[in-house]
Amino acid sequence: MRKLLLALLFALLITASGFNVPSYKMGRLKYNGGGDWYGDRTALVNLIKFCNDNLKTNFEPEEETVEVGSEQLFNYPFIFMTGHGNVIFSDLEAKNLRKYLTGGGFLHIDDNYGLDKFIRPQMKKVFPELNFVELPVNYAIYHQKFNFPAGLPKIHEHDGKRPQGYGLIYKGRLVCFYTVECDLGNGWEDLGTYAGDSQETRLKALRMGANLIQYIFTK
DSSP states (O other): OHHHHHHHHHHHHHHHTTOOOOOBOOEEEEOBSSOOTTOSTTHHHHHHHHHHHHTOOOBOSSOEEEETTOGGGGGOSOEEEEESSOOBOOHHHHHHHHHHHHTTOOEEEEEOSSOHHHHHHHHHHHOTTOOOEEOOTTSGGGBSSSBOTTSSOOOSOSSSOOOEEEEEEETTEEEEEEEESSOHHHHHSOTTSSTTOOHHHHHHHHHHHHHHHHHHHHO
16 A cells, blocks of 8 residues: 555656656445435536646546545545544445555545534544644644634634534554544535535635645645
């Protein structure tokens, strides 16, 4: 797995230098429990285009769906997970996700409002020894190509709470970034998907998403 991700990093670097290299993919995590893992339907394709245009990455234009327990999980440097409802990881799925994350993979969980109470106990199955910690505003993920001096941007309002970015840090490496009270993925969707959307807010979301991608390829 680590060799795969190092190869992808090399591909990113030489793509930035103008060489023609094989493309790679973003994955969306499909999970059991009845939650809407398929939410934010246009989010990843827009993030892919934004990263390819602004970071000179070489992601394929369409996302791919990957199940938690699948061996195919290891083919993706970046996995996106979202939803509003229930999540269930079997013991085998939790073990597979842990192997992926400890081997160099990266998971972004975006609470689409309602996911929090379900995902926290499931991630405890994956990392019983770790707790989510809120990342400070000076954390490197907020200061990549785009600078967010105040930390995670607020994309959609629900109940007046501030946006929060949490991490699971394994042996000094951020393996999972969890966004709460933010709806980052909503901001990646097509403009006009939600009432009150603005291009300014959408651009903030896409820039923060690009920071995630740049972070995982350089850390």
